[in-house]
Amino acid sequence: MEKSIRKWFALFALPGLVCFAVAFLVPFVWGFILSFCEFTTITNASFTGFSNYVRAFTVDSYFTQSFVFTLLFTVVSVITINLFAFTFALLLTRNVPGTNAFRTIIFMPNLIGGIVLGWIWNVIINGVLAAFGLNIMSDPKFGFWGLVILMNWQNAGYMMVIYIAAIQNIPQDELEAAAIDGANGWTTLTRIIIPSVMPSITICLFLTLTNGFKLYDQNLALTAGQPNHGTEMLAMNIFNTFYSRMGFEGVGQAKAVIFTIVVALIALIQLRFTRDREETA
Amino acid sequence: MKRTLSIVLIALLAVSLPLFAQGGKESAEGEVYFLNFKPEIAEVYTNEVEPAFEEATGIPLKVVTAASNQYEPTLRSEITKSEPPVIFQVNGPVGLANWKDYAAPLEDTAVCSMLSDPSMALSEDGHVYAIPYTVEGYGIIYNDAIMRAYFALPDKAVSISSAEEINSFETLKAVVEDMTAHKDELGIQGVFASTSMAPGSDWRWQTHLFNVPLWAEFRDKSGDSSQALAAAFAAKTFDFTYSAEFKNLWDLYLDNSVSPKGLLGGKNDADSMAEFALGQCAMVQNGNWGASQILGVPGNTVADSDIKFLPLYMGLEGEEGQGICVGTENYLCINKNASPEAQANAVKFLEWLFSSAEGKDLVTNRLGFITPFNTFSAEEQPTDPLARQVTEWMANTSVKSVPWTFAGIPSEQWKADFGSALLQYINGSMDWDSVVKTAQDSWAREAQLAGR
Numbered sequence: 001m002e003k004s005i006r007k008w009f010a011l012f013a014l015p016g017l018v019c020f021a022v023a024f025l026v027p028f029v030w031g032f033i034l035s036f037c038e039f040t041t042i043t044n045a046s047f048t049g050f051s052n053y054v055r056a057f058t059v060d061s062y063f064t065q066s067f068v069f070t071l072l073f074t075v076v077s078v079i080t081i082n083l084f085a086f087t088f089a090l091l092l093t094r095n096v097p098g099t100n101a102f103r104t105i106i107f108m109p110n111l112i113g114g115i116v117l118g119w120i121w122n123v124i125i126n127g128v129l130a131a132f133g134l135n136i137m138s139d140p141k142f143g144f145w146g147l148v149i150l151m152n153w154q155n156a157g158y159m160m161v162i163y164i165a166a167i168q169n170i171p172q173d174e175l176e177a178a179a180i181d182g183a184n185g186w187t188t189l190t191r192i193i194i195p196s197v198m199p200s201i202t203i204c205l206f207l208t209l210t211n212g213f214k215l216y217d218q219n220l221a222l223t224a225g226q227p228n229h230g231t232e233m234l235a236m237n238i239f240n241t242f243y244s245r246m247g248f249e250g251v252g253q254a255k256a257v258i259f260t261i262v263v264a265l266i267a268l269i270q271l272r273f274t275r276d277r278e279e280t281a
Numbered sequence: 282m283k284r285t286l287s288i289v290l291i292a293l294l295a296v297s298l299p300l301f302a303q304g305g306k307e308s309a310e311g312e313v314y315f316l317n318f319k320p321e322i323a324e325v326y327t328n329e330v331e332p333a334f335e336e337a338t339g340i341p342l343k344v345v346t347a348a349s350n351q352y353e354p355t356l357r358s359e360i361t362k363s364e365p366p367v368i369f370q371v372n373g374p375v376g377l378a379n380w381k382d383y384a385a386p387l388e389d390t391a392v393c394s395m396l397s398d399p400s401m402a403l404s405e406d407g408h409v410y411a412i413p414y415t416v417e418g419y420g421i422i423y424n425d426a427i428m429r430a431y432f433a434l435p436d437k438a439v440s441i442s443s444a445e446e447i448n449s450f451e452t453l454k455a456v457v458e459d460m461t462a463h464k465d466e467l468g469i470q471g472v473f474a475s476t477s478m479a480p481g482s483d484w485r486w487q488t489h490l491f492n493v494p495l496w497a498e499f500r501d502k503s504g505d506s507s508q509a510l511a512a513a514f515a516a517k518t519f520d521f522t523y524s525a526e527f528k529n530l531w532d533l534y535l536d537n538s539v540s541p542k543g544l545l546g547g548k549n550d551a552d553s554m555a556e557f558a559l560g561q562c563a564m565v566q567n568g569n570w571g572a573s574q575i576l577g578v579p580g581n582t583v584a585d586s587d588i589k590f591l592p593l594y595m596g597l598e599g600e601e602g603q604g605i606c607v608g609t610e611n612y613l614c615i616n617k618n619a620s621p622e623a624q625a626n627a628v629k630f631l632e633w634l635f636s637s638a639e640g641k642d643l644v645t646n647r648l649g650f651i652t653p654f655n656t657f658s659a660e661e662q663p664t665d666p667l668a669r670q671v672t673e674w675m676a677n678t679s680v681k682s683v684p685w686t687f688a689g690i691p692s693e694q695w696k697a698d699f700g701s702a703l704l705q706y707i708n709g710s711m712d713w714d715s716v717v718k719t720a721q722d723s724w725a726r727e728a729q730l731a732g733r
Contacts, residue, residue, distance in 0.1 A: 040379070041361040059726070126547050137478065137546025138708045224480035227546065227708060228701035243354035245694050246379045247730060 035253040040246075052254035056241075059248075062229045063255055066237040073144065073233065074212030077151045081208045082201070084152055085159030090193075092160070093167045103164070107157035114154070118221020121150045125222075136223055140230030143223040147231070150218055155211065159204045166200035167193065202274040209270060213263050234259055311622035312341040313630045316359055316366035318352050318611065321573050325647045333639055340626045350481040353693065356380075360616065367619040367627040372610040373688025374514050375731070377403050377411050384410040385617035385624060392631040397655040403612055411612035414635070415650035418590070418671035418682070419489055419568030420605035422575075425587040427563040430467055431460050438462075444589070450529055450596040460563065461537045467563070471539035474553035474565035478704045482549040485566055487700035488687045490530065492606055493593050494523035496686040506684065513689025517733050519724035523597065524717045530595040534566070535707065542707050558583060566593070568606075569667035572649060576665065588666040590674060592683070605674045608685025609653070691727035698723040 035052055039045035056063055088106055092099050109117065125136050125146050136142045170193060178188050194201070216235040219225065225232030225240070232240070238259060242252030317326055323346035334342045345366070347355035352370070359366050360383060371377045377384065386408040387393050393409055396402060403411040428444040431437065438459040439452065447453050460472045476486065496509045498520060503512035521527075535542055539562045550567070554574035557565040560582035565571075575583060592605050615627050634640040636656040644650050649663040651671060662672055675682060690696060702719040705711035711719075 040382070041357065043361055044382075059730070122547075126544075130544060132543070133541045134543040135546040137704060138543050139710070226480050226701070227704045227710075243357060244697070246353070246692060 031253055032257055035250060035257045037253075038247075038250050040249065045250075048250065052250040053258070055248075055251045056255050056258065059251070062232065063237055063241075065229060066225075066232045066234050069140075069144070069231065070213060070215075070234045073147060073215075074209060077148050077212050078205060078208045080148060081152050081155050081159060082204055084156040085204065086163050088156065088160040089163030089167055090189075093164055103160070106160055109153050110155065110158045112154070114217035115221045117150055117154055118218045121146055121153070122222050137226045140227060143226075143231030146222055147215075147218060150222060151212070151215070154218070155208060159208065162200050162204055163197060166197035170196045198274070202271070205274060206267060206271060210263060210267055213259075213266070311620065311626050312343055312364075313368065313623060313626045314364060314366045314619075315342065315344045315368040315627075315630070316352075316356055316370070317344050317346040318370045319570065320346055320349050321570055322648050325643070329647055330634070330643055333643065334630060334633060337633060337637070337639060338629060340629065342630060350484065360618075365616055365619055367616050367623045368630070369614055369616060371403075371411050371612050371614055373612065373685075374403060374510075375688060375691065377405070377612070377614070378731075380614065381405060381410060383616050383618060384614040386410065387412060387615060390628045390631075392628065392635060392654075395632075395635060395654040395656050397653055401609075401653055411614045412631075413609040413612050413653050414631075415611050416607065416609050416653055416671075417568050417570060417611075417651070418605045418607040418674060419566070420593055420674075421564050421566050421591040422557065422571070422667065423564045423589055423591055424557065424560065424562075424583050425589050426584065427467055427469060427560070431456070431463065431563075434463060434466065436463075444591065447591060447594070448601045450526075450594040450600065453591070453594050454529075454533055457533055457537050457564075468560070469539075469563055470556075470561045472537040472563050473534045473539070474556040474562045475538055475540040475548040476534050476545050476707070477548040477550045477553045478545045478700075478707060479547055479549040483700035483703065484696070485550060485553075486531070486703055487696045488690070489568070489606070490566060490593065491527065491699065492685060492687045493595060493597070493683060494521065494527045495519075495689070496683050497526075497597055498522045499686060499689070506681065509686045510684060510689050513686050515733060516689070517725065517728045519721055519728075521717050521720050523595075524713075524720075526595040526597055528713055530593060531703075538562075542709075545707055546704060554578070564591075569651070569663075569665070569671045570649075572665040572667040575667075585666045588670070590667070590670045592680070602680055604677065604680035604682040605671070606685060607671065607675055607682040608688075610685060610688055691724060691731045691733065695720075695723050695727045 034045055036047060036049060037045035038048045038052075092103050092106075112120075122136060125142065129135055129138070129142065134142070136146060174192055174196075175188065178192055183191070214235055215233055216239070219231070219233045219236050223231045225236050229237075234255075238252050238255045241248050241255055245252075315326075317323060323344075326344040326346070331342050331344060334340065345359070356366065356369055360369070369380070369383075371380055371384075387402075388404075388409040392412055393399070393402060396412065401413050402409045423444055425444060432442050432444075439455050441447065441452060441456075444456075447456060457472045460467060460469075464471065477483065478486075495513060496506070499509040499512040499516065500506045501522070502516075503509060535545075538545075539556050540548060551574060553565050554567065554571055555578055556562050558575045558578035558581045567574075572588075575581060575588065576585070590605050592600070592603050594600050594603070597603065613631065615624055617624070619627070634644060635652060635654050641657060641661055644652060645657070645661050645663050649665055649668060651662060651668055662668065674680070699716075699720050702711060702716045706713060706716050
């Protein structure tokens with residue numbers, strides 16, 4: 001048996017490997033090469049060296065501007081989403097009536113696609129702002145907080161489900177022992193519940209962090225980066241550079257490479273950090 | 282048993298792999314794939330032109346329409362496919378410069394010889410690469426019924442008595458401001474439709490309205506109106522000499538609008554056209570392509586005979602002799618990388634569309650193009666009220682049409698920058714001097730990037 005697995009392994013792994021290569025490896029390497037080239041269509045490129053990377057920062061300041069915007073947004077949304085999700089999870093793991101209904105309701109927005117959610121919130125926010133004679137395009141801060149609200153609405157339910165699963169897995173006897181020892185609610189939370197759900201916190205932080213960085217469709221539907229690139233996030237800046245500016249395809253590609261490296265780095269650091277805490281816990 | 286199973290599985294894999302690799306459906310040989318620019322008439326192409334052409338010639342035709350303001354990105358991704366568009370569109374010399382590696386020479390085709398003025402085609406190095414297919418005009422569209430109601434008011438503040446007498450910014454401003462004062466009596470919510478600034482909807486301002494000061498500046502610099510486009514196309518810098526005039530009309534639009542300024546960022550051009558069609562306003566800046574957005578709107582209250590054009594008066598010297606803006610940004614190219622058979626069929630399609638009786642009928646009555654081809658007689662022009670108005674204004678010898686000069690804008694990025702600046706001006710987060718500076722700086726940067 002062992003032998004035949006070794007014998008046939010390559011063959012049966014082949015379709016998966018081919019898919020992986022076609023859908024990921026080849027485009028990735030190709031994209032990396034293209035970031036050093038000038039081209040109009042990706043099949044017809046000429047090598048230009050590092051100029052694309054220089055132009056990404058020198059021609060206009062929108063890339064750095066959207067970088068800062070994305071960073072701010074990610075920090076705020078990671079904190080708020082996880083706070084909300086964890087609070088909901090705590091509340092909905094007590095034996096109160098209607099728990100299942102509430103869990104369903106809070107999870108529901110996650111089933112709606114980003115573009116649709118973006119439009120829905122665009123209408124809601126414009127409706128509210130119209131009372132003041134304003135509009136979501138009037139000021140970038142409306143777009144920023146709109147995005148934060150939207151992402152909380154969409155993702156808090158999903159993260160909540162992960163936290164609920166983790167909280168329900170905490171051995172009941174630990175909680176009972178704590179209660180007998182006279183631990184109050186806060187001590188129970190910080191000494192037992194949070195350390196026990198640390199793996200879930202890692203997952204949720206990781207998911208919200210990368211979601212925040214890679215956000216595109218919600219951004220597009222809500223404000224499309226307006227006014228004056230004030231709410232443009234990294235992914236949208238890259239897309240716009242590549243598709244809306246003639247002669248900037250390579251620059252867009254260079255930005256995409258920088259983007260990939262940054263996101264990968266942040267995710268790795270964050271993973272390492274929470275892993276360490278998990279082990280000591 | 283196990284052995285048979287593995288053999289079957291392997292066979293299955295072997296069979297499914299090439300299937301997977303092939304993907305997609307095979308399209309017919311020599312199919313003409315036309316990437317259409319105009320979303321207003323997308324349905325006419327798919328529902329009427331496609332079947333008619335296929336029936337007449339047996340050549341398969343596929344028309345795909347890019348979403349509003351998404352033509353360049355769509356073309357960019359479509360043209361790399363193994364079945365690329367055979368007919369695509371460029372918006373003028375700047376567009377052709379971007380796509381000339383893909384454009385086939387057209388001087389020997391029948392369509393090219395059908396042009397009434399061969400110099401309208403875009404040429405380079407002695408070859409014709411792009412052929413215009415429709416002439417369009419734009420200005421301020423007004424609803425004459427509301428204007429007549431205004432001029433019948435006993436306490437109107439102006440001395441003129443019909444909209445046709447408006448021939449300068451001064452009179453326009455006096456009329457518009459007085460109409461705003463009387464808007465309840467006139468039953469309108471504002472004189473002008475909303476100045477649409479939603480993403481993708483600001484082209485009426487950053488390109489069309491801007492055309493007038495752009496043309497005036499390069500007319501002065503080149504000394505001749507007909508040389509303005511060439512001068513703009515070659516210009517390394519742009520001074521925005523007539524920024525004050527642009528601001529005149531721009532402020533007039535904003536201050537006498539259906540919507541308060543704060544809401545404009547969420548309005549798109551279809552909203553503005555609907556406001557006009559429903560009689561909520563008296564004027565809207567747009568061109569003859571907008572006819573379907575007025576006549577086709579349910580609840581439309583505007584009679585055909587009441588839809589008329591005014592030129593874009595903004596206070597330029599001698600503007601009494603200025604007509605509406607007439608020109609084209611619609612040039613067709615044939616993709617030289619498509620199969621020779623598809624290219625030949627594409628030429629046949631264009632010839633059929635613009636010279637056969639059936640094709641011409643579709644062009645005039647359904648697509649609504651005022652064409653630059655000599656195969657169309659004077660009677661074979663679109664009958665919608667705006668197209669008729671364009672031909673009337675063109676035929677009016679007492680005024681001179683403003684040629685479309687915006688094809689000389691160095692890049693799409695310039696338009697985006699200027700549009701953003703205009704939105705910020707509306708929002709009050711940018712003063713006018715900064716808007717002007719944005720226009721100048723962005724021009725210098727983009728012109729340099731474009732290699733001028």
